[in-house]
Amino acid sequence: MNNLLKNKMVLSGLLIVFFFIFISILGPHIYRHSPVEQNISHRLQAPSARYIMGTDDLGRDVLARVIAGSRISLSVGFVSVGIALLIGVPLGLIAGFYGKGADRVIMRIVDIMLCFPTIFLILMVIAFLGPSIYNVMIVIGLTSWPGLTRYVRAETLSVRRREYIQAAEIMGIKKARILFIHILPNTIAPVIISAALGVGSAILAESILSFLGLGVQPPHPSWGNILTLGKEYISHNTWWLLVFPGTAILMTVVAFNLIGEGLRDVLDPRQRKER
Amino acid sequence: MSKYCMSSGYILEAEKVSAEYFSSEKDIPALRGVDISLREGECIGIAGESGSGKSTLALTLLQLIDEDEGRISGGNIVFHEKASGEKINISSINKSRLRKVRGKEISLITQDPYTSFNPVIKLYRHFREAYRVHNKVFKERDLKDKVSELLDSVNLRPAEKILNSYPHQFSGGMLQRASMALALLNGPRILIADEPTSSLDVTIQKKVMETLKDLRCRYNLSIIFISHDLNLISEIADRIYILYAGKTVESGPASEIFKNPRHPYTEALLKSLPKLGARGSIISIPGRAPQPGAVKEGCSFAPRCSYADKKCFKKEPPPVLSGERAWACFKRQ
Amino acid sequence: MMIPVLFGITLITFFVMHLTPGSPVDGLMMSPEVDAGAILRLRETYGLDRPLHIQYFSWLSRVATLNFGSSFRDGRKVTLKIAERLPATILLNVVYLFLIFALAIPIGIISAVKHNKAIDKILAVCVFAGYSVPAFVVALILMMYFGVELGWLPVSGMVSINYEFLPFWSKVADIASHLVLPAVSTAIGGLAFLSRYLRSSMLEVIKQDYIKAARARGIPEKSLVLVHTLRNAFIPMITVFGLLLPALIGGSVVFETIFSWPGMGRLAYEAIMARDYPVVMGIGVVMAVLTLIGNFLADIGYAAADPRIRYE
Ligand SMILES: Nc1ncnc2c1ncn2[C@@H]1O[C@H](COP(=O)(O)OP(=O)(O)OP(=O)(O)O)[C@@H](O)[C@H]1O
Ligand SMILES: [Mg+2]
Numbered sequence: 001m002n003n004l005l006k007n008k009m010v011l012s013g014l015l016i017v018f019f020f021i022f023i024s025i026l027g028p029h030i031y032r033h034s035p036v037e038q039n040i041s042h043r044l045q046a047p048s049a050r051y052i053m054g055t056d057d058l059g060r061d062v063l064a065r066v067i068a069g070s071r072i073s074l075s076v077g078f079v080s081v082g083i084a085l086l087i088g089v090p091l092g093l094i095a096g097f098y099g100k101g102a103d104r105v106i107m108r109i110v111d112i113m114l115c116f117p118t119i120f121l122i123l124m125v126i127a128f129l130g131p132s133i134y135n136v137m138i139v140i141g142l143t144s145w146p147g148l149t150r151y152v153r154a155e156t157l158s159v160r161r162r163e164y165i166q167a168a169e170i171m172g173i174k175k176a177r178i179l180f181i182h183i184l185p186n187t188i189a190p191v192i193i194s195a196a197l198g199v200g201s202a203i204l205a206e207s208i209l210s211f212l213g214l215g216v217q218p219p220h221p222s223w224g225n226i227l228t229l230g231k232e233y234i235s236h237n238t239w240w241l242l243v244f245p246g247t248a249i250l251m252t253v254v255a256f257n258l259i260g261e262g263l264r265d266v267l268d269p270r271q272r273k274e275r
Numbered sequence: 276m277s278k279y280c281m282s283s284g285y286i287l288e289a290e291k292v293s294a295e296y297f298s299s300e301k302d303i304p305a306l307r308g309v310d311i312s313l314r315e316g317e318c319i320g321i322a323g324e325s326g327s328g329k330s331t332l333a334l335t336l337l338q339l340i341d342e343d344e345g346r347i348s349g350g351n352i353v354f355h356e357k358a359s360g361e362k363i364n365i366s367s368i369n370k371s372r373l374r375k376v377r378g379k380e381i382s383l384i385t386q387d388p389y390t391s392f393n394p395v396i397k398l399y400r401h402f403r404e405a406y407r408v409h410n411k412v413f414k415e416r417d418l419k420d421k422v423s424e425l426l427d428s429v430n431l432r433p434a435e436k437i438l439n440s441y442p443h444q445f446s447g448g449m450l451q452r453a454s455m456a457l458a459l460l461n462g463p464r465i466l467i468a469d470e471p472t473s474s475l476d477v478t479i480q481k482k483v484m485e486t487l488k489d490l491r492c493r494y495n496l497s498i499i500f501i502s503h504d505l506n507l508i509s510e511i512a513d514r515i516y517i518l519y520a521g522k523t524v525e526s527g528p529a530s531e532i533f534k535n536p537r538h539p540y541t542e543a544l545l546k547s548l549p550k551l552g553a554r555g556s557i558i559s560i561p562g563r564a565p566q567p568g569a570v571k572e573g574c575s576f577a578p579r580c581s582y583a584d585k586k587c588f589k590k591e592p593p594p595v596l597s598g599e600r601a602w603a604c605f606k607r608q
Numbered sequence: 609m610m611i612p613v614l615f616g617i618t619l620i621t622f623f624v625m626h627l628t629p630g631s632p633v634d635g636l637m638m639s640p641e642v643d644a645g646a647i648l649r650l651r652e653t654y655g656l657d658r659p660l661h662i663q664y665f666s667w668l669s670r671v672a673t674l675n676f677g678s679s680f681r682d683g684r685k686v687t688l689k690i691a692e693r694l695p696a697t698i699l700l701n702v703v704y705l706f707l708i709f710a711l712a713i714p715i716g717i718i719s720a721v722k723h724n725k726a727i728d729k730i731l732a733v734c735v736f737a738g739y740s741v742p743a744f745v746v747a748l749i750l751m752m753y754f755g756v757e758l759g760w761l762p763v764s765g766m767v768s769i770n771y772e773f774l775p776f777w778s779k780v781a782d783i784a785s786h787l788v789l790p791a792v793s794t795a796i797g798g799l800a801f802l803s804r805y806l807r808s809s810m811l812e813v814i815k816q817d818y819i820k821a822a823r824a825r826g827i828p829e830k831s832l833v834l835v836h837t838l839r840n841a842f843i844p845m846i847t848v849f850g851l852l853l854p855a856l857i858g859g860s861v862v863f864e865t866i867f868s869w870p871g872m873g874r875l876a877y878e879a880i881m882a883r884d885y886p887v888v889m890g891i892g893v894v895m896a897v898l899t900l901i902g903n904f905l906a907d908i909g910y911a912a913a914d915p916r917i918r919y920e
Pocket of ligand 2: 329469
């Protein structure tokens with residue numbers, strides 16, 4: 001743990017993430033302006049003392065919307081990665097541990113999923129299920145497990161070959177027990193790394209979906225749908241509608257990447273790439 | 276022992292050469308002040324167990340230790356150029372002059388021939404590239420002739436087909452002979468052979484050794500022959516250096532060392548040699564060769580030495596000189 | 609490998625669309641232009657009343673003969689609609705792929721050669737930024753700055769309104785100026801990914817013994833890097849590129865939409881939003897096929913670059 005905190009990448013990533021968690025929980029209580037209240041007479045105002053991040057086309061407070069959006073983004077990130085973990089880890093364990101037919105079927109599905117342009121799949125599903133925050137979480141989760149399965153499977157395979165596992169198998173210890181007591185803990189490092197990277201890409205995917213009008217629907221705020229307005233009014237030079245939510249997305253995504261990459265350096269020297 | 280005539284002029288002299296590798300905790304001193312000298316036309320053998328620093332010595336002589344992996348921390352390496360009679364200090368010349376020494380004056384062949392060729396490039400391009408570095412202008416024909424002749428002298432035929440193949444299409448023995456041809460392409464005067472046969476089968480080993488001896492005569496090479504196998508060394512070397520934990524513990528003419536070893540380590544090495552005819556020696560000396568980083572005070576062989584007493588563990592024995600011979604041991608003065 | 613993947617993808621596409629609540633014609637019914645008769649005809653043509661698996665196989669057998677049916681929206685043939693969008697997509701893809709490779713290779717080389725020197729560290733940070741920065745946000749910001757604020761570059765479409773009347777070279781310049789922003793934005797992610805990968809694989813290769821052996825022959829560092837290291841490091845990159853392809857193709861949906869680029873990606877978005885089933889399915893299949901072709905080419909390229917594979 002000490003090692004982790006010494007790693008500058010992990011540390012700075014964690015700081016940013018805690019900052020956003022803090023904002024998403026306490027922000028609305030500190031900055032007491034409604035993210036949905038309209039004030040047409042103040043529409044499309046540039047940042048000022050009253051509206052620190054300006055207002056949107058309906059005169060809503062952009063800062064309040066960015067704060068509210070952080071809650072959406074983080075929950076989508078964590079929930080969809082949670083879903084991906086629930087699917088990806090067991091499948092990877094099964095494929096790596098039992099091998100044979102199970103492995104072949106699972107890996108074939110993984111290959112198919114990896115071959116498919118994910119964002120197209122997500123768009124399609126959302127478009128047909130109807131846009132809603134829950135659908136977004138579920139669909140991102142359902143489409144982002146294959147990479148994880150690959151990792152876990154590879155790790156399982158390599159742990160399986162170790163002597164103490166083979167000894168345990170020979171001694172007749174139950175397979176399920178070996179799987180949970182001995183193998184699962186060993187896959188934790190790559191799982192944590194891909195989970196951290198996964199939260200970043202889920203947040204990104206959510207913002208893309210909302211931006212395209214398939215995620216969080218106005219009047220509910222999200223970083224993505226503020227950007228939609230920014231693009232709509234781009235000829236009015238409404239830079240605040242792009243820069244603030246854009247920076248928020250950028251910071252969270254970078255933060256999770258920092259955590260993931262930093263963790264890789266610390267936890268997983270085998271796949272450490274020179275940097 | 277060999278009976279090649281030798282002139283007494285030195286061609287390469289290295290003194291107090293030290294090198295270390297970086298590691299996460301402490302730097303590993305792989306060479307700790309090694310002196311070697313090589314005369315024109317002579318072959319010296321460098322013997323020692325795994326980890327004693329033999330390959331490091333070979334790399335150091337050509338300044339080939341990777342910047343990221345370690346550094347050469349001291350010593351002088353002087354090469355006597357023939358044409359000008361000039362002395363070149365390899366350890367202090369600049370990069371571009373160094374390049375003119377590498378491959379042109381001093382060549383290196385390594386243990387595993389597959390690692391001396393780029394796997395995705397055909398053999399001919401290896402030759403052509405090496406030739407072009409040292410010959411600014413040349414005719415393709417001349418190069419082809421030269422390469423064919425060299426391949427012929429290492430018994431690789433037909434040249435055309437060999438040159439048109441990729442490294443992985445050869446057997447180890449063939450490729451090692453090709454790497455000798457490549458090493459000799461620019462007419463070097465010194466060949467450093469770092470365990471050139473230890474990745475090969477015993478029968479092929481023999482052939483490669485024959486080729487090496489043959490080349491030595493034909494091109495009047497001075498050779499630094501590195502091996503952990505004293506039997507092999509005895510086939511070709513005029514003088515021998517015994518390396519232990521990054522230091523020379525004994526050196527001298529091969530015949531005398533074999534007849535009458537002075538250092539207890541040399542003695543043990545010779546005792547553990549299988550009798551003539553039974554090849555593929557496994558050195559079995561009680562205890563394990565030390566990790567270079569772990570060397571403490573005193574004689575580094577002391578922990579495994581049956582003659583060692585208190586003094587051996589306290590102080591490093593200074594070298595004892597006697598004619599052409601030298602050894603470092605308190606017990607044999 | 610190809611066949612099951614293709615099969616799987618069509619299956620996913622098909623069922624995703626049909627398992628969703630409401631039938632595909634529901635959307636149409638809401639639009640006033642479509643009369644009840646037309647809906648009935650549609651139902652018959654597409655057999656929407658029949659069981660799903662029968663629908664799937666009849667659709668699949670038509671796909672096998674490159675017949676994706678007609679669009680629900682304008683009744684035009686799906687193949688035709690895709691075909692007229694393909695050139696724009698291909699143009700954009702070729703340009704940004706060129707950008708990616710033209711930049712990734714020098715970046716990879718510089719940072720491998722200057723390993724651990726200042727410039728390498730700077731590049732490493734840039735590359736990390738490039739690959740974690742959300743490219744669509746960057747696209748929007750570029751669009752605002754260069755397109756609106758400075759007014760240097762057009763921000764949408766592929767040609768200007770007066771395109772028809774321009775002389776040839778002005779036409780080329782017109783398209784080129786429209787290409788800049790979409791191509792740069794699309795290239796960011798892939799560029800960062802590939803240069804990062806190239807750098808680490810070059811560092812891996814440069815440690816190999818055959819590089820040391822070449823150095824021992826007096827080969828200068830420059831040729832070591834350009835002839836030996838680069839070539840060997842490039843080989844795994846071909847495979848990585850194959851893996852990257854789906855993401856790039858998926859990205860084209862987003863970027864073509866942002867820049868109103870009249871390509872297949874934007875068609876996909878429009879069709880998805882309009883629930884135009886035949887078009888969506890057709891594009892899904894085309895994208896899958898493109899990915900597979902890309903992977904196939906990557907395999908061939910790999911074999912061409914690595915004699916060890918070729919001779920096996
Ligand atoms: N690149 C390196 N990085 C760190 N340590 C190294 C490196 N190369 C060699 N060493 C260490 O330096 C010491 C000397 O190694 P060297 O390769 O010179 O031994 P050697 O006598 O050639 O052994 P062998 O017979 O196994 O080839 C060894 O202990 C080795 O662990
Ligand atoms: Mg060695």
